[in-house]
Amino acid sequence: MFCFRNFHINTLCVRFFNTASIQNAVSKAKKSNLAKLRKKTGFSFANCKKALDKFENNLEKAEVWLKEQAQKEGWAKATKLQHRAMAQGLVGVLCEKNTASMVEVNCETDFVAKNDKFQTLVGQVAAVTINNFKHLSENNANHVKIPVSGEDLNKMMSTEHQKSLQELLVLAIGQLGENAAIRRAVYLSTPADVFIGNYVHSTLSTKDSKHKCVFGKYGALVAFKKTRDVGKAFNPTEFGRRLGQHIVGMSPTSIGTFDDEKEIKTEAKREGEEKDRTSEDQTDGDTEEARPTESWTIDETEMVKQEFLLDPSVKVGELLKEEGVEIVDFVRYQCGEELE
Incomplete structure (x- = not known):
């Protein structure tokens, strides 16, 4: 004998199972796209979720919209912050x-x-x-x-x-x-x-x-x-x-x-003048103004x-x-x- 009651219960179970599976798949797809969108754009979790909800989980449309919003917000911030120092x-x-x-x-x-x-x-x-x-x-x-x-x-x-x-x-x-x-x-x-x-x-x-x-x-x-x-x-x-x-x-x-030779001579002359200056300081105590100016320079x-x-x-x-x-x-x- 065919049992209508069992048939009805089984049908409800199948429907419930199918609905749960679909919802689970949709949830996974949303989470996957949310992760992809965050990684690709660098925007916050809240903004990425808002974009995906707005465009029914369409990744490409959500990305375009996010960048447009960021561009608009960026111009406003750039104008507002333009006089702040950047050290x-x-x-x-x-x-x-x-x-x-x-x-x-x-x-x-x-x-x-x-x-x-x-x-x-x-x-x-x-x-x-x-x-x-x-x-x-x-x-x-x-x-x-x-x-x-x-x-x-x-x-x-x-x-x-x-x-x-x-x-x-x-x-x-x-x-x-x-x-x-x-x-x-x-x-x-x-x-x-x-x-x-x-x-x-x-x-x-x-x-x-x-x-x-x-x-x-x-x-x-x-x-x-x-x-x-x-x-x-x-x-x-x-x-x-x-x-x-x-x-x-x-x-x-x-x-x-x-110039090798010139540099060697200049270095030797510098060392010699330093020795002479040290000797003069020790003997006659000459002043800074009385000393001759150095004839060599190194740039x-x-x-x-x-x-x-x-x-x-x-x-x-x-x-x-x-x-x-x-x-x-x-x-x-x-x-x-x-x-x-």
Whole structure:
């Protein structure tokens, strides 16, 4: 005999089971998209959930809406915060074969400078700088160095995001809630026989994984080439890093010229005059005004005449001669330094 009562109960169980399964699947899909949206955009849990609810769990529409909202909010915050001082920030260095860029982006606090979103912005500025000028280096056998102002950088377009750097900056301000500014950049490219070394000084151990940009408070780019074989192994990457470290630490303002014999004579003369002065002080007690002015001078801003930072027993010029290397150009950045 067919039991209608059992049939009814079984039907309800099936319906309940199907409804529970569907709800469970929907819940998992929402959680999955919520995690994906947060990871992709970096926005808060609440904002991502709001976006997904608004567009019925459509990931693409939710992402577009979030960025539009952040852009609107960013413009408002940028206007509101524009007069607040920005004493912190980062120098970013990006090298790609024989091209490189170094940029400075400022913010209000060191806390934000360590934020992933801010560092991503620095990496974007460095990448856009290279992409904007690399056509000048194609089939070009000459050394190219182009300094770029913050005003010009803001106008440059990111082909990756189809937005200007100013729009990306505003988006970052909206996310960070703190004033920020793209201050300056330099683009460097060299012919095939000229290496580009780089060094960044920082306590930060992070690097923008997407753009391969490294960050710090100080940075240096140095272009150099081999002029002769000195009969020993030469590692241009390591040598360029050591030169960059010297540039950051010793702050040279020019390359200068180095003459072995002249430098030896100058050093000997300096030592002799110091001995004479010491002797005079001990015998006749002459005054500072009565002493003759020194006839020699050493320009400590010329890189080749400076004591090498990593080995003060040699001058940079001596090191270059020993390695068979010539410095072509260099650039040094210090975050927050006064600009001419």
